[in-house]
Amino acid sequence: MGFVTEFKEFISKGNVLDLAVGVIIGAAFGKIVTSLTDDVLMPFLGLLTGGIDFKNWFFALDGQSYKTIEQAKTAGAATVNYGLFLNAILYFFIIAFCVFLLVKAANRIKLRPLAVTTVDPGPTKEQVLLMEIRDALRGPTLKP
Numbered sequence: 001m002g003f004v005t006e007f008k009e010f011i012s013k014g015n016v017l018d019l020a021v022g023v024i025i026g027a028a029f030g031k032i033v034t035s036l037t038d039d040v041l042m043p044f045l046g047l048l049t050g051g052i053d054f055k056n057w058f059f060a061l062d063g064q065s066y067k068t069i070e071q072a073k074t075a076g077a078a079t080v081n082y083g084l085f086l087n088a089i090l091y092f093f094i095i096a097f098c099v100f101l102l103v104k105a106a107n108r109i110k111l112r113p114l115a116v117t118t119v120d121p122g123p124t125k126e127q128v129l130l131m132e133i134r135d136a137l138r139g140p141t142l143k144p
Contacts, residue, residue, distance in 0.1 A: 029102075033095045041094065054090075057083025 010016065046052065058069050058081045066072035072079045123131070 029098075030095070033098050034091070036098070037091055037094050045090075054083040054087050057081075057086065 056068050058072070058079045060066055060072045060077040060079050062075075062077040064072075064075070064077060066075065066077065066079075069079055069081060069084075
């Protein structure tokens, strides 16, 4: 089997195509959730916390005080950016909640399989005929 033929067979399998579609949709969904978080939810969270911006919660390991992470990095100070870590955790929970809602909606939309009831069709004409032949070959039946 040639390399090109083998590659065509590999790429045409359903799992590869499903994975590619999932990655593309996931990237687009990630942008939507990022926009939801940055543009819709974070302003409300900032309002509720009195305008606190988590992005600038950090401490410099050199012992100095800086107003922003950019100032600390410009000064060459190593920083522990726990505010960015808190943002990442918050983003994770928002994304997990959005995925939960998406899966819940998809499950609700998904068609439920109908209950299949099977009816015994009974013997076919051939089977009835064969049973009559069998009974005739057994001989006469004794009736009380």
